[in-house]
Amino acid sequence: MFSKKLFEMREKVKDELNHIYKGDIYQNMLRNYYFNIRMASLGKKADKEKYPDDKDKILEMCINSVRKWAKGHNKEFEPKFDTSFFKPYAFEIRG
Numbered sequence: 001m002f003s004k005k006l007f008e009m010r011e012k013v014k015d016e017l018n019h020i021y022k023g024d025i026y027q028n029m030l031r032n033y034y035f036n037i038r039m040a041s042l043g044k045k046a047d048k049e050k051y052p053d054d055k056d057k058i059l060e061m062c063i064n065s066v067r068k069w070a071k072g073h074n075k076e077f078e079p080k081f082d083t084s085f086f087k088p089y090a091f092e093i094r095g
Contacts (some may be wrong), residue, residue, distance in 0.1 A: 003074065005044075009039060009043070010039070010044045012042070013034075013035055013038045013039055013042070014035075016034075016055055016085075017035055019030060019035060019081055019082035019085040019086060020034055020059070020079075020080075020081045020082075020086075021081065021082075023080055023082040026066050026070050026075065026077045027050065027071075027077075027079065027080060029066050029069070030062050030066045030077075030079055033061075033062040033065055034058060034059060034062045034067065037051060037058050037062060038055065038058050041053050041054075041058055055086065056086055056087045059081065059086050063077075063079050066079070067071060
């Protein structure tokens with residue numbers, strides 16, 4: 001049985017996920033990473049240094065991970081997300 005807190009966390013992250021668009025394998029990988037890492041960042045046992053409670057920083061971490069993975073497979077990855085919801089490139093995205 002889910003706790004109320006867990007249910008609220010899932011709903012929050014699912015709402016945020018609506019602002020990261022579906023797409024190809026890399027875009028969907030971004031969505032999957034975001035969901036998992038964001039849930040970890042909201043948990044009561046979260047390591048705030050590793051997983052800050054900041055949706056923009058979490059997105060940055062996920063984009064960098066997917067870009068690194070795509071680059072290893074000789075692919076380019078340009079993330080698609082709602083720039084009115086997430087601060088567009090207010091963070092450092094490394095290629």
